[in-house]
Amino acid sequence: MLTQDKLDEICADLQGTCMELEKVLGWHGFDYADLSKSDFDEIDRQVFLCEVCGWWVEVGDYAEDGREYTCSQCGDEEE
Numbered sequence: 001m002l003t004q005d006k007l008d009e010i011c012a013d014l015q016g017t018c019m020e021l022e023k024v025l026g027w028h029g030f031d032y033a034d035l036s037k038s039d040f041d042e043i044d045r046q047v048f049l050c051e052v053c054g055w056w057v058e059v060g061d062y063a064e065d066g067r068e069y070t071c072s073q074c075g076d077e078e079e
Contacts, residue, residue, distance in 0.1 A: 002039050011046040017020040
């Protein structure tokens with residue numbers, strides 16, 4: 001079972017990378033089947049995968065125009 005500390009570590013490992021979630025989970029000894037819906041929800045509360053560049057970004061670093069799954073850097077580049 002994933003603890004909050006472990007979820008925080010997974011999110012920290014994802015942030016600023018373009019790694020697949022499955023690979024980072026594997027580093028921690030988990031796979032998709034080990035995660036509950038609330039575990040996935042917690043990851044979504046901390047980081048998101050930018051649809052433009054494919055990098056994991058801290059939640060809150062959205063493009064200024066409010067696009068939910070575009071990071072601010074990609075939003076700035078499109079202007």
